[in-house]
Amino acid sequence: MSGTNPVFLVRKAKKSSGQKDAVLWCSDDFEAANATLDYLLIKSGAKLKDYFKAVATNFPVVNELPPEGELSLTFCDYYQLAKDNMTWTQIPGVTLPSSEAAAAARQHIVDGVDTETGEVLEDHTENFGNESNSPAQATAPAPELTVVATMPLRHRVLAQYIGEGEYLYHVDASQKKEILRLEMDTDNSYVQNLLLAAENVEAFKKAIEHDIHKIVNAVKKIFPVDGKTPELATVIQFLKTWFETEHIDRGLLVKEWAKGNRVSAIQRTESGANAGGGNKTDRNPDYEHTLDTLDVEIAMATLPMDFNIYELPGSVYRRAKEIVKKKESPFKEWSAALRATPGILDYSRAAIFALIRSAHPEFYHYPGRLQGYINANLTETDHENPTEEALTAARHTPEKDAVEEANRQLAAARGEYVEGISDPNDPKWVKTGTSQPTTEPELVKNVGNGIFDVSALMQNSSTHGTETNPETTSNVQVQKADSDEKQAGDAVQAGEGDLGTGKEAVTVENQNQAETHQNNDSVSQSEPEAQQNVPESQQEEPEAAWPEYFEPGRYEGVPNEVYHAANGISSTQVKDARVSLMYFNARHVEKTIVKERSPVLDMGNLVHVLALQPENLEAEFSVEPEIPEGAFTTTATLREFIDAHNASLPALLSADDIKALLEEYNATLPSQMPLGASVDETYASYEQLPEEFQRIENGTKHTATAMKACIKEYNATLPAPVKTSGSRDALLEQLAIINPDLVAQEAQKSSPLKVSGTKADLIQAVKSVNPAAVFADELLDAWRENTEGKVLVTRQQLSTALNIQKALLEHPTAGKLLTHPSRAVEVSYFGIDEETGLEVRVRPDLELDMGGLRIGADLKT
Template sequence: MEFFYVVKATQKSGKQDAVIWFTAKTEARANLQLDVALEDAGIETGRGKDYAKPIRTDFPVVDDLPEEGEVDFTWCDRYELAEDQRTWNVKQQAEDESVDDADIEDSTAEESQQSEQPNLIVVATLPFRQRVLAQFIGDGEYLYHVDAGQKNEIVRLEMDTDDTYIQNLLLAAENVEAFKKAIEHDIHKVVNAVKKVFPVDGKIPELATLIQFLKLWFATDHIDHGILVREWAAGNRISSVQRTDSGTNADGGYVTDRGPDAHHTLDTLDLEIACALLPMDFNHFEIPGSILRRAKEIVTKKEEPWKSWSNILRNQPGVLGVNRTAIFNLVRIAPENIHLTPVAHLEFVNQTMTAAFNSAVELLPLHEAEPAAQEISQPESKVFPRKSFCTHEENLQRVREEGARRRAEEAAAQPQKVEQELVRNVGNGIFDVTALLQNSATHGTKKATETTSNVQMEETVSDEEQAGDKVQSGESSLETGEESHTGQQADVKQKPENAHQNDEYAHQNTQKVNQTEPEAQSDEPAVVYPAYFEPGRYEGLPNEVYHAANGISSTQVKDARVSLMYFNARHVAKTITKERSPVLDMGNLVHGLALQPEQLDEEFSVEPVIPEGAFSTTATIRAFIDEYNASLPAQLSTDDIKALLEEYNATLPAQVPLGGSVEETGQSYMSLPEEYQRIEADQKQTAAAMKACIKEYNATLPAQVKTSGGRDALLEQLAIINPDLVAQEAQKPQPLKVSGTKADLIQTVKSVNPDAVFADELLDAWRENPQGKVLVTRQQLSTALAIQSALLAHPTAGMLLQHPSRAVEVSYFGFDDETGLEVRVRPDLEIDLDGVRIGADLKTISMWNIKQEGLRAKLHREIIDRDYHLSAAMYCETAALDQFFWIFVNKDENYHWIAIIEASAELLELGMLEYRKAMRAIATGFDTGEWPAPITADYTDELNDFDLRRLEALRLA
């Protein structure tokens, strides 16, 4: 195959253009020969050099070709490239100098006329890449055709591989099928849209981002192209233009009071409507977690009146451009139960939502916006004034004071006992929770002393499942409407002073509005953990709260080092769920006993001790049944009953036998009394007639009782002749059954011994684990206690674990300086010694079979393979630790040795560099949405040094 190249010289160099050609099997080999030939000729190509990059052209078929493989500088004097930049044409020679002046003037006139009418090329006839570039250089104008200068500029841009912006645009266009099929007008529009979204003089867009935008542009309706371009240019990478349920544009394009960066959707609008319907005062820009949870529940269950409000507002044109304040005001000023009349409801919304109303920025106080029809009869008592917004402690104090006052009045007046509401409104947003607390199963009738204290968030464990309070990754955020990636975005931003909301107040109002059953409340306020943790230090966070909080943990960084695909599946898409393993439970048990033994019962459920005397096996149950049956009064046996029946039958007159022959029947007939011998003397005594007389006689005799059958059947026969004896027998206790399954035998024992304790029932109740704790067997607890004793007895480990200034399981939240991603860490132990901050992690290992000489190398391998050094570096960076130690303890039974290892400066530096690399990869994944697999390229497996030595040895054998 022939390859012909032209190497054009730059204007500044003043050199001549060159050509070269040769024959090669493949293009790759041709490129290699080209590089060698140009290097031999001393020609350097590229930016800043005398020559541009070589361009391959069509092979010319002429007689004066240069020699193959030689660089020729005279070719371009005879030939020139056509407009397609691929075909070679012969240059036109200069006119003969002997032409007269008239001819020259005519020629000059013709040339000037041709120059006034340049040769134009229709853009639609150009190759696809050049069609795209033609619209790119049009500066916003649609180009139907281009002239020679514009064509040269197009070719230059196409060949300029150093212009990343142009090359990414062309590659993206070729990878979007709709783009390749587009007409010229659409190409003009989409290219200009790209230039608006990604300015040429700005940051060069990534190829994946360009492809994503182009696909969205072609998938979007023509009428929505302007909205799509506007949102992307503003940095809001929307995946589609939002429309109401009726099809109108939902986004008016206005910046609302939610902020310019907030991405408001119809889903977040539903949450705002649900929050506005709740009868509680709160800052609508910093919605408490309890309010948000209740709002999500309303949306999920599609409760009324939310359902009616949502149906109407979701169909309002431009509803996403309405301020959040206006949405709250609209819902709060609506007449009571207006949702029951759809026509009136729609009319109210249309008349109220004016341009001035929609731009409202001042929230109406709840007691002013609340319709008068919703007011409840209030006692004539002094009502404490309150602000529009108050802190948790202030609201709690008012509720308690009002409750105490009302209870004192009721006790003095001794009112009649009447059915009362669980939660009563006493005005101005204050609610009396006395009835709820008195009816609680937790409190009974006991009246606890009313106290008010500033309870720290870290000192109280909530009675709710707080792990589900925050919006998890993938849920819609009320604040931004975007998906949260591994907790990077919080659904509601809360200030520390507003992180605690009156849980009783919010929960009771929710009950009253939705008619749900009351829950047991505590005298002490249940802590509400914030949905978003600001950077800082937090003590006492429960495990489920920390693991569900925002920020990337060291475990997630380690998963990213496995591969970004695994990180995405486990922490972003959440398609991989990691099950709890027994090994992990054992490690947690050792951690609990060594670090926080006082909190062991909160997380672990220990196997119960089987009390002495409990029934543990079938044999013990059978032994009890046999012993019980032996203690009962003796009952009549079957043989005894038969003997009584046979004795009775013996006292009865015997039946006359019918006989087996005529003679025997005649003898039996003659033994009958005379009144039963009814055959006349003159009649023949046949056997049938005699048997009839015998049967008649036998029928007059008393019937004998049956002596065959089971005990119950024999007792029935005995009751006929001796009912008193049978009645006495029935009054005797019946013996227990000794056959059946183990469960049947257990029920048999319980019928006579309800207080009996069975080991199976104790263990089954323990295994059911309704609290969801970690189950710990007695053997595991014994091993963990032995490990605890070994740790506390060790001179260094014991000092660290029992140091008076130690802090255990402290949570730190912060930001990664390089990527800006949120991070969180939780070292097992930290100690502050005269300004030197020391951190430590407790690790359980199993190395019973490792020789002593190889233990240190094995422990180092353990640290590297499990990325312990990466976690240590992350801890030191985020928690500002100066030194870090690992406390390794061998967990094999009765072999609990301990190793204290300090992380060296080089080891921490290695961990920090690997941590930075992983964080950059995670940030790139979030930016591009691409999570590559661990292996993406094909490769050839090569022999390592050991295999190579084996290969050489076998070759020589």
């Protein structure tokens, strides 16, 4: 037992059961003691339904206290709870059982030895007053049973592990030894991974015994004990998924995992059928296919253009997301039908595309026909390898030209000018001189044989002319090679910005010697003049190439992604290692921890770019567009436009006007003869009928039935009045009967737009009469959705960042550093730490060259 305070529990029996109250005490927590009490009651043959729930009371100090951990059904024969239901008191008038025999026996026994005879007694527990006359019970001691619920978590897991599929409520001594042996067996990777996984899943620690039994056996079913030992991460993934899955779906989850399908959930349709998702399909194995991703595929399949369905063009994907968001037709109807199809997630992407693109374009108007078409044509045998027929029906075009054509068509649909699709004679395509790109000369030209033409570079230097943009000037680096190596192997690095040309730096990798020494002086002009004047046609511009391994040295123009993927430990990695080596491993080695972006981080990057590299603002950030004057911004502006439009329309006939015309027409019709409530009234109406309708012969009896038949026959010849009740459309239908010309004139009038509904409804209404209208919401949505990998920046954020930039540049110290003519930005250094021998790298935000002394600085926000 543990060292906690003892708990004394009582379960009072219900009067109708005829059972005795049960008590138990043990040095454990309430849950464990309660589980032990329930187990002992069931073992004794009692039923828990005959008892009330267990209640903890104050611990009684009396001679009749039962042994720890043993059930007592007689304690309540002598003691009862006081009025506070917490304190035990002796029942008045009840004689307590005699304990003299036990006391006398204890006087002669000390440490298991009879002091009178000197006999060493066997280790057993005496139970005076409850002796058994059975020889078998006297010789065979009762087995020691431990309730599994009272054991630590690791032992509870192992108890169910050794149960061989049987739920173990308690374990005996031999089973407990086996549990301890497995716990200490560090060579058994299977068991150790199971224990570690259980301790790392929070839901497992809170699970009840029944769930532990279920999940342990599920693990053994998915990962056979005699098979390959599963990885710890895989076991943890399954345990988390199992506890997050509804109870009714856990059986299906185990089956999918046992088949090798590592599904994260059992997805169901709205009707409750299994939506599938466990089979291997033609999609990327790491791609999690859900009903939401199915919607995107459905939307893409409804688009008219052909493209590579496995390498989706970005424009097609964005358009599909827009269709899903706005629930456009026919996507909406296809989605509703396919989402209701059992096992829909098991089908390949090619099958979905082929199904939709092979259907009649009008099927989606008829849900019944659409569902019948799906049931008849959605068939596939190999979900992972679609047939050529399916790919052809899906209009899968893996060629690059198809992707470009899809992008061109979408660009034209967005209103952009696309050569070959847009009309160049359209007045909206205004050609200006600024649209022609200006070509700038290269500053460093490779003329072959290891010779580089730097005449253009020297023309902008401080000794040969005026510097056009001193803020972005950086020194040209020429790497020196040993005399015995070829010049063709040298690497030339151009600084970032290349003296204001804005071109990216180009580096030719040195294949023979990676160790470089940087030269900050001007490039020597002693090279042959003829070699500097090689014709332009013979020059071959080297392709951008960076070494896989950076030798110690100084490098300019290294792209950000290349630097962060290069060898060497950065300051960020050192900081993460100081936090925790596990954190360092997860973030930089396993890469399971991804650096998340935040508004604060984005703001810092924005200030950083404006202060150091303002020319990169457009390439890295997407600034919120300005709302043009006259654009619709709020619901009020939409309603104001609709009200003005409706006021300009000719007035339509109201329902009351139409009703008055119908009533006026009905008033001109002859009235029908009443049938009469009596024979006399009926006869009076009959006498008023024209002679041709008085068909009863004179001299015969004029019965009411015969006369009413004649009246009805007459009334049937009269024109029927039109209806004067119902909606305006119903009244218009009646008016069309008597005055079709008036109704035709009314139909020619434009209907007023609705001024009620959501903002999206109002926008559509305005578009119907003003297609060229500009809406602020659409501009902002397009800006947010078409980021092209850039960071979104609002106008307010940009204004704040520009104010910070202005303050930095006007600062007496910081401004001089940021605008220094010999500054360089984002220069990379690679080296080896002398104390540890580790490769290190550093990249100061700003570097100043002070006569051969380089000073690095960081800009912090």
